[in-house]
Amino acid sequence: MKILLIWYIVYMELNNTGKKFVYVSIIFMALSMGLPWESLEDYTYGESVGLALNIIPAVLFICSSLIVVITPIASLFSRIGTNYIFLLICLINAIALYFGMQYYPDTYTIGYLLFPSSIIAFMLGCIFSVNRITGLRN
Numbered sequence: 776m777k778i779l780l781i782w783y784i785v786y787m788e789l790n791n792t793g794k795k796f797v798y799v800s801i802i803f804m805a806l807s808m809g810l811p812w813e814s815l816e817d818y819t820y821g822e823s824v825g826l827a828l829n830i831i832p833a834v835l836f837i838c839s840s841l842i843v844v845i846t847p848i849a850s851l852f853s854r855i856g857t858n859y860i861f862l863l864i865c866l867i868n869a870i871a872l873y874f875g876m877q878y879y880p881d882t883y884t885i886g887y888l889l890f891p892s893s894i895i896a897f898m899l900g901c902i903f904s905v906n907r908i909t910g911l912r913n
Contacts, residue, residue, distance in 0.1 A: 796900025797843060803893030804836050810886030817881065825886045832875035836894065839867040843901060864901055868894050 813823035826833060841848055842864060852860050872894050880887050 793900040793904030796896050796903065797840070800893045800895075800897035800900060801840055801844075803889045803896060804833070807886050807889035807893055808833050810884065810889070812878065812884055812887045813880045814882040814884065823880075825890065828878050829875045829890070832871040832890070835867050835871035835874075836897070839864050839871070839897070843897075843904075861901065865898070868898060 808824075808826040808829065810825060811818070811820055811823040812825050812828055815823065821827065842852055842860065843849060852863075872891060875890050875894075878887075
């Protein structure tokens with residue numbers, strides 16, 4: 776019984792609000808990586824597609840998404856503790872945001888603007904889903 780209680784306290788599970796934010800952020804990131812970040816008048820699609828410009832942030836975002844979305848990985852990492860996992864997710868997303876925003880396009884397109892929006896929506900989903908130490912929702 777005590778082990779079950781400890782497992783419940785440190786487990787980070789997505790509630791309905793958190794799921795909506797996280798899944799919308801994954802869609803935003805996919806669109807951001809598929810849409811051009813520059814005007815297609817000046818560049819070809821292959822030169823301006825988001826994935827070609829941001830492979831490292833895309834991989835980092837995928838890693839943080841896997842930590843939250845896939846239950847076996849989430850339960851494996853949750854043994855460390857919710858606070859540490861939340862800090863790890865924050866650091867991964869901060870690094871992804873730092874590297875992703877290093878590129879400054881000539882014209883701001885929807886692909887470029889979706890990138891920071893996806894990370895912000897992802898973090899809001901994580902914030903809404905983190906349990907307190909008492910087991911209550913924030």
